[in-house]
Amino acid sequence: MSALRVIRKKTGNFLEDFEPGQLLRHKGGKTVTEGLFSTFTDFSMSTNPLGKNARFARAHGFEGLVCPPGLVMLVCFSQTVEDISENARANLEYIDMRFGAPVYIGDTIEVETRVLGVRPSSSRPNLGIVHVQSTARKNIGAADEAIVMTYQRKVQVYKSHDSAQVEAFALEPDEVACELWLPEYRSEVDYKSLAHLSRPDAYYEDLEPGTRIDHSRGRTMTEQHSHLTGILDNTSQVHCNQFMIDLDPKQYLGGELIIFGGIPFVLCLGLSGPDVGDNALGDVVYQTGRHTAPLQRGDTVFAATEILDKSDYPNRPDLGLVRTRLLGHKFVRADAGEQDEAAPDGWKKVPIFELKRDLAVKRRSHYS
Numbered sequence: 593m594s595a596l597r598v599i600r601k602k603t604g605n606f607l608e609d610f611e612p613g614q615l616l617r618h619k620g621g622k623t624v625t626e627g628l629f630s631t632f633t634d635f636s637m638s639t640n641p642l643g644k645n646a647r648f649a650r651a652h653g654f655e656g657l658v659c660p661p662g663l664v665m666l667v668c669f670s671q672t673v674e675d676i677s678e679n680a681r682a683n684l685e686y687i688d689m690r691f692g693a694p695v696y697i698g699d700t701i702e703v704e705t706r707v708l709g710v711r712p713s714s715s716r717p718n719l720g721i722v723h724v725q726s727t728a729r730k731n732i733g734a735a736d737e738a739i740v741m742t743y744q745r746k747v748q749v750y751k752s753h754d755s756a757q758v759e760a761f762a763l764e765p766d767e768v769a770c771e772l773w774l775p776e777y778r779s780e781v782d783y784k785s786l787a788h789l790s791r792p793d794a795y796y797e798d799l800e801p802g803t804r805i806d807h808s809r810g811r812t813m814t815e816q817h818s819h820l821t822g823i824l825d826n827t828s829q830v831h832c833n834q835f836m837i838d839l840d841p842k843q844y845l846g847g848e849l850i851i852f853g854g855i856p857f858v859l860c861l862g863l864s865g866p867d868v869g870d871n872a873l874g875d876v877v878y879q880t881g882r883h884t885a886p887l888q889r890g891d892t893v894f895a896a897t898e899i900l901d902k903s904d905y906p907n908r909p910d911l912g913l914v915r916t917r918l919l920g921h922k923f924v925r926a927d928a929g930e931q932d933e934a935a936p937d938g939w940k941k942v943p944i945f946e947l948k949r950d951l952a953v954k955r956r957s958h959y960s
Contacts, residue, residue, distance in 0.1 A: 603827075604678025606752040607710065607720040612761045614707040618671045620825060621702040624659060628823065629697050632663045635820065636862035637811060640869050641789045648789050652873065653775025659695040661741075661875040662858035668728040668741055669854055670824040671703040676724055677747045677828055681844075683853045684721065685746045686881035686947070691874060692770040693738035695730060701740060703728045708744070709762040718754045722747050725765045742768040743878075772874045774952060777910040787960035791870035795956035796902065796912035799868065803899045807863045812892040813851055821852045828852070851887040856945050860920040863895040868916060871959070872951040876913065881947035891922045893944070900948075910958035913950060920945030 622628075633643050641648040642658040649658055677683060695701065709723035727742040744765055751758065821831045829836050830844060831852045841847035861869070869875075887893065898917040905911035926932060926940040934941040 604674055606679050607749045608751055608756040608758045610707045610710050610722050612763060616675045616705045618675055618703050618705065620671060621700055622667050622671060622825065623700040624667065624695060624697055626697050629659060632666060633660055636662055636858040637809060638862045639865040640872060645789060648786055651781060651786055654694060656696050661691055662861040664695050664741055666824055666854045666858060667701050668703050668726065670826040672705050672726050673826045673828050676705060676722065679750050680828060681719060681748045681750060683745065683747050683883060686878060687744035689741065689743035689878035690770045691741050691772050693730060693740050693773050695740050699730045701728050701730050702732055706766060708765055710758060711760050712758045718751050719748055720758055722749045727768050739770045742770045772876050772952060774873055777958065783959045791866050794867055794870045795960065796914065796953045797956050799899050799902060799914050799953065801899050801901050805867045805897045807867055807895045809863050810892045810894045811859050811863065813887060813889055815889060817851045817855055820855060826852055846886060846888055848888055853883050856887045856893055856920055859893045860895040860918050860945055864897050864918055868897050869951065871954040873911065873954060874952050876950040876952055879948040883945055885942050885944045887944055893920055893922060895920050905952055910955055911952050912955055914953045916949045918947040918949050919943065
């Protein structure tokens with residue numbers, strides 16, 4: 593019997609594989625099922641009734657339950673992982689994340705990404721930073737085809753081997769038309785009869801610049817993070833392959849599985865929901881966002897929101913634009929003698945996430 597031919601497949605791209613302007617049309621796509629919708633809307637502790645109550649959503653002019661922006665981001669982001677961050681060490685930054693058409697149960701999302709830049713690390717020869725721009729569309733080829741979001745991100749990616757040659761490059765991002773779709777205000781609708789379904793103190797009038805809101809709830813991460821990552825089709829090995837990490841624990845943060853960054857992202861959005869997002873008709877843009885520390889099994893996520901500014905929403909007297917900074921943190925055991933005024937005795941507060949977030953928020957004068 594002849595010797596068995598063995599093929600060692602390469603999965604994902606390494607730093608040296610990315611080319612200037614390269615267009616990656618990601619495989620698979622993802623249809624938003626009722627199961628996916630409810631799993632992530634409930635897990636993230638999202639409270640906005642647009643994603644909970646179909647009667648409420650339709651009364652406001654949507655076709656049905658509206659996918660929270662965090663879920664749209666998770667579905668879009670995960671499709672890019674195999675091509676962009678399968679071989680990543682860490683996701684570094686989100687840039688100019690804008691939302692467009694609403695996403696409903698049954699919509700199918702497909703994503704493509706353009707490579708904008710590569711920069712080898714000057715201090716770590718096996719690593720570099722990849723800069724990409726991704727755009728997601730729903731229901732391609734149908735009458736309601738539309739862009740649902742576009743964003744840039746920077747990710748730290750490994751070379752396949754230390755000696756791989758990588759040339760740095762940087763390109764300008766494409767101009768992608770992506771503006772938040774909002775239902776029109778209809779004077780004949782009795783919005784005030786629905787006001788009891790959302791938080792009474794989270795309207796535009798309540799969110800004052802110069803205020804920091806410490807949200808009261810927290811969420812502890814268990815082993816469920818691997819399941820949640822898997823059902824999104826996110827295949828990054830640092831989230832699901834402990835054996836790989838055990839073979840070289842010094843190469844990976846903390847020597848254990850790192851929770852997919854999209855999870856603390858949506859948890860912070862959800863935890864802030866009752867106080868900031870309950871009366872939002874949509875998230876307009878996330879100007880910048882970044883993870884500042886890893887999240888791992890057993891950590892508990894908490895969040896706070898700083899109200900930075902607010903203004904009239906263009907051509908919408910019923911809405912206002914609220915600019916915020918969303919901050920996520922966890923607590924870790926403090927070493928003997930360490931003092932942290934921001935934490936209970938024996939603990940230390942560790943920032944894990946921050947996001948500059950602009951929301952389109954209803955005015956109490958028109959809706960309550």
